[in-house]
Amino acid sequence: MFVIVNRFVVIVKCFNSYQSCLSAKLIHPHIHNSNSRFVKIRNFEASMAACKNIIDKKFILNNGVEMPAIGLGTYRIRGEEPVIKAVDFALAAGYRMFDTAAVYGNESYLKNAFRLLLPKYGLEREDIFITTKLSPSDHGSRPITTRAYRQSLENLGVDYVDLYLVHFPGTARTSSDDTINIKIRDQTWAGLVSLYRQGYIRAIGVSNYTVRHLQQLLSSNHGVIPTVNQVEWHPYYHQSELLEYCKKNNIVVQAYCSLGGTSAANMSLMNDPLVNNIAIKLGVTCAQILLKWALQQGVAVIPKSTNFERMKENTALNFTIPNGDLEALNALGERNTKYAWDPSIVS
Numbered sequence: 001m002f003v004i005v006n007r008f009v010v011i012v013k014c015f016n017s018y019q020s021c022l023s024a025k026l027i028h029p030h031i032h033n034s035n036s037r038f039v040k041i042r043n044f045e046a047s048m049a050a051c052k053n054i055i056d057k058k059f060i061l062n063n064g065v066e067m068p069a070i071g072l073g074t075y076r077i078r079g080e081e082p083v084i085k086a087v088d089f090a091l092a093a094g095y096r097m098f099d100t101a102a103v104y105g106n107e108s109y110l111k112n113a114f115r116l117l118l119p120k121y122g123l124e125r126e127d128i129f130i131t132t133k134l135s136p137s138d139h140g141s142r143p144i145t146t147r148a149y150r151q152s153l154e155n156l157g158v159d160y161v162d163l164y165l166v167h168f169p170g171t172a173r174t175s176s177d178d179t180i181n182i183k184i185r186d187q188t189w190a191g192l193v194s195l196y197r198q199g200y201i202r203a204i205g206v207s208n209y210t211v212r213h214l215q216q217l218l219s220s221n222h223g224v225i226p227t228v229n230q231v232e233w234h235p236y237y238h239q240s241e242l243l244e245y246c247k248k249n250n251i252v253v254q255a256y257c258s259l260g261g262t263s264a265a266n267m268s269l270m271n272d273p274l275v276n277n278i279a280i281k282l283g284v285t286c287a288q289i290l291l292k293w294a295l296q297q298g299v300a301v302i303p304k305s306t307n308f309e310r311m312k313e314n315t316a317l318n319f320t321i322p323n324g325d326l327e328a329l330n331a332l333g334e335r336n337t338k339y340a341w342d343p344s345i346v347s
């Protein structure tokens with residue numbers, strides 16, 4: 001199963017929502033973007049006002065594809081029953097975006113969940129947005145990346161994914177400081193560009209790329225700029241330089257570990273006194289503060305949960321964090337506390 005995404009349907013869909021949501025001035029084909037044909041990432045707060053529920057809010061990527069602002073992270077949700085339960089809860093709570101990766105080992109469980117549950121909610125494949133990621137062990141030449149992508153499609157039981165990301169700038173079994181990483185990354189991106197240009201993927205992007213990795217990519221981008229850079233991003237770990245660079249180049253930053261990650265040992269962020277005080281002041285929860293902190297700065301989020309109430313809580317974000325509190329939360333970044341892998345050591 002490896003068919004070309006129906007470009008006409010996608011373009012018409014974008015056109016309709018452009019018209020209904022924001023009377024857009026620009027209509028761009030989602031295939032073949034180039035430096036000169038960017039759709040500007042719109043001001044998130046302004047466009048949010050046009051949508052009643054934040055769960056319906058979308059970022060328009062630099063190729064015109066619409067990506068929900070909030071999705072469900074699925075890292076460490078494994079096994080038939082847990083995945084089906086999580087997808088069932090998420091669809092019921094209004095989630096329409098699911099973030100997975102080849103290395104999470106749950107793509108095939110998601111396939112069964114989508115087959116079983118989309119009809120239950122009267123949804124079709126194109127009503128949901130699926131992100132998956134190329135494993136660091138599948139970096140390299142075109143045949144390697146194509147094979148990996150086909151495998152993910154087969155695992156997920158779909159004939160396209162909405163967003164395909166290079167999971168990490170480093171290649172597996174290669175020393176981080178080996179400059180061969182630069183060459184292999186370039187080949188890998190060329191492979192994704194080829195799949196995208198042929199219409200097999202709606203949007204391509206990267207994950208865990210630092211400014212340096214992005215600069216290298218942009219200097220030899222094979223004609224396509226990444227739409228998204230998915231990175232660790234929370235008040236304890238965020239870089240204004242990266243956000244500015246991405247905004248300048250029309251790359252949406254998508255946060256992971258917004259709540260401090262999945263390890264029970266990582267409760268410091270959720271228990272931070274400042275986060276807690278602002279939450280009390282605004283009458284919301286710490287999780288809601290952490291998610292809204294990202295969204296208010298134009299950063300998309302993919303919180304992971306297996307619990308229906310928490311999933312709903314993570315989308316009830318109809319409040320504004322005052323600028324002073326936003327700045328105080330930003331200042332927590334001085335701690336530089338990371339919960340996940342560190343890409344800055346990769347050449």
Ligand SMILES: NC(=O)c1ccc[n+]([C@@H]2O[C@H](COP(=O)([O-])OP(=O)(O)OC[C@H]3O[C@@H](n4cnc5c(N)ncnc54)[C@H](OP(=O)(O)O)[C@@H]3O)[C@@H](O)[C@H]2O)c1
Nearest residue numbers: 073074075256257258259260261262287303304305306310
């Ligand atoms: N690209 C990458 O390299 C990369 C790396 C890491 C993660 N990711 C992606 O990003 C997603 C999110 O990151 P993450 O899974 O590391 O962690 P996260 O979203 O920061 O945190 C999830 C943890 O918070 C709990 N939680 C969720 N909502 C809550 C709430 N309202 N109140 C209290 N606790 C809550 C969850 O437990 P319950 O399930 O019990 O609710 C879970 O243990 C991942 O699932 C994955 O899809 C990508």
